[in-house]
Amino acid sequence: MPEGDTLRRLADRIRNRFAGQRCVRCVTRDPRLVGVDFTGAVLLDADALGKHLMIRFDDGRTLHAHLSMTGSWTVGPAATEPQWRRRIELWMEDGRLTGLDVPILGVVATAKEDTLVGHLGPDLCGQDPPDADEIEGCLRRAPSEPLAAALLDQPNVAGFGNLYAVELPFVVGVSPNQVVGTVDRLDGLVGLGIAMIRTNADRGPQNTTGRRLATPDHWIYARRGRPCPLCGTRLQGWAEGESPWRRVSTWCPVCQAVEPRRSVDLTRARRLLALHPARRQPSFPT
């Protein structure tokens, strides 16, 4: 699932493979890219800003992509998918870069990238860790928003997707439906979220349990109707169309009861994440 950590790993792979290489052939199959040709340009850098991918060239242009739910990239070998799914193909000096089913794709002047990403909140997976207090302040701007909706709102904080909007509330024992203004110790959830997504960006793949080797890599995401891994209660959830924030969601009605006020439970989080390498990140709450 393309969230901030996945995009960071993708950008790093593109940079490591192709930075400094010239594009020798460029094919586009997307109406938004008619007339676009990167042939002759040198790929300078690839970067992820929240869930946006920026591939920069030495002629002052940036290829911008947002993968949404469907897009992906093949980095290195030639893609084998049907041509119509290959929206853009760049033959580099050593290998090929192909954008598959990418729903948002365009070209922008590198100096004007801000017009696409200037609205984003602090970037979770940037070079330096984001400021947790600033993120907490952004999340609290709309106190009547459900917690999951606030976490997904990219102008608040850039990089969390639905996996984290389900898993982080579970780990700290707060419902995704609990409105932000009634959540105490939100700073603890933010610190933990930064630690978890940055760990996954460094190591991959996405893992919210810290368990490896054929055990589940997440707690409750997409497990609506199954027993809570902690208390055994049947998990509840929203289908995409039912949810106030238009995304599927899951929660335990007992561990994550909605109350007039509810505090982030860091004792629970530390117990659940006893095996997760996120514990070694500086932002992990002590």
Ligand SMILES: [Zn+2]
């Ligand atoms: Zn439970």
